[in-house]
Amino acid sequence: MGIRVNGKVIESTPNKNSLEAAKELLDNPDFQPVEPRFAATVMLVRNSCPGQTKYRIEDGVYPEDFPTGQELEVFMLRRVKTMDFVPDAVVFPGGRVDDKDAERGLKWAGPTPAQWAAYMNVDEETARKVVVAAAREVFEECGVLLAGYENGELLTDLLDPSWAEDRRALESHQLALSEMLMRRNLVLRTDLLGLISNFLTPEFEHKRYDTFFFSALMPEGQVADDNTSEAQIAGWVTPAYAMREGDANRWLVLPPTVYNLTTIAHAKDAEDFVSTRRTLHKIMSKPYYREDGSIGLRGDLS
Numbered sequence: 001m002g003i004r005v006n007g008k009v010i011e012s013t014p015n016k017n018s019l020e021a022a023k024e025l026l027d028n029p030d031f032q033p034v035e036p037r038f039a040a041t042v043m044l045v046r047n048s049c050p051g052q053t054k055y056r057i058e059d060g061v062y063p064e065d066f067p068t069g070q071e072l073e074v075f076m077l078r079r080v081k082t083m084d085f086v087p088d089a090v091v092f093p094g095g096r097v098d099d100k101d102a103e104r105g106l107k108w109a110g111p112t113p114a115q116w117a118a119y120m121n122v123d124e125e126t127a128r129k130v131v132v133a134a135a136r137e138v139f140e141e142c143g144v145l146l147a148g149y150e151n152g153e154l155l156t157d158l159l160d161p162s163w164a165e166d167r168r169a170l171e172s173h174q175l176a177l178s179e180m181l182m183r184r185n186l187v188l189r190t191d192l193l194g195l196i197s198n199f200l201t202p203e204f205e206h207k208r209y210d211t212f213f214f215s216a217l218m219p220e221g222q223v224a225d226d227n228t229s230e231a232q233i234a235g236w237v238t239p240a241y242a243m244r245e246g247d248a249n250r251w252l253v254l255p256p257t258v259y260n261l262t263t264i265a266h267a268k269d270a271e272d273f274v275s276t277r278r279t280l281h282k283i284m285s286k287p288y289y290r291e292d293g294s295i296g297l298r299g300d301l302s
C-alpha cells in the first residue's frame with residue numbers, strides 16, 4: 001500500500017486506474033477538473049477487546065511504522081466490485097449528499113447548523129445537508145440511527161420490521177431522513193457526532209467528492225449490520241488490522257482512510273475520539289514527479 005502519514009504530509013502513489021489521469025494533469029496545463037459533490041462519512045467506533053471481532057490482530061504481528069491501534073474498533077465496509085467510485089475499497093459508511101437532506105422542520109439536538117458550518121468552513125445550508133447525510137448514510141449502510149426522544153433518551157430498539165422498511169425506502173430515495181424522524185417524533189442527535197477531517201478527491205479523478213469525516217459512538221442497544229447492497233462484507237475492524245491488510249495488498253485502503261485510521265489509532269478510547277470537533281482544513285492530494293520519474297501523491301495536512 002505504501003501510504004503513511006508523515007508529520008504534516010500524507011504520501012501515497014496513484015493506483016493503476018488513476019496513473020494516466022494523474023500524468024495528464026501534470027502534463028496538461030489546460031486540464032479541467034470535475035466539480036466535486038459534497039459527501040459525508042461516519043467512523044462508528046467502540047472500545048476494543050480480544051475476541052470481540054475477527055478483524056483484530058491477535059498474533060502479535062503489527063504493521064510497521066504505525067501505532068498499535070488496538071484500543072478501538074471502527075465499523076468498515078468493503079465496497080462491491082461493481083461500484084463506479086473506488087470499487088472494492090475498504091471504507092467507513094458514507095456517501096454523497098442528497099437533495100432530500102436539505103429538508104427543514106427536523107428536530108435537532110447538539111450543535112446548530114450554524115455551529116457546524118463554522119467547524120466545516122461552509123455555509124449553514126451546506127452544513128445542515130452534510131450533517132443530515134452523515135446520519136442518513138450510517139443508518140442506510142449499517143442500520144445504526146443517531147436519534148432519540150425529546151426527553152433526551154436515545155433510541156435503542158430498532159427490532160420492529162418497520163425500521164427495515166424505512167431503511168429500504170431511504171436507500172431507494174423514496175424517503176427522506178427528516179420525513180422518517182418527524183413521522184416517528186424523533187430528534188436528530190447531532191451531539192453524538194464528532195468531526196475529524198475533510199478530504200477533497202484529487203483533481204485528476206473522474207468522480208470527485210468533498211467529503212467530511214465524522215465520528216460517532218456505537219449507541220448502546222443498537223447493532224451494526226451488513227444489510228446493504230453496497231458492501232461485500234462489513235464488520236468491526238481495529239486500525240492496525242486494516243493497515244496490515246492494506247500493506248499486504250489484501251485490502252484496498254485509500255489515503256483518506258489511512259489518515260483517519262491513524263487518527264483513531266492515536267485515541268486513548270472511543271469516548272475520547274468522538275469528543276473531538278475540529279475546525280477543518282481541507283486536504284487534497286496532488287500529483288508530482290519523483291526524482292526517478294515515477295508519480296507520487298502528496299497531501300498537506302497543516
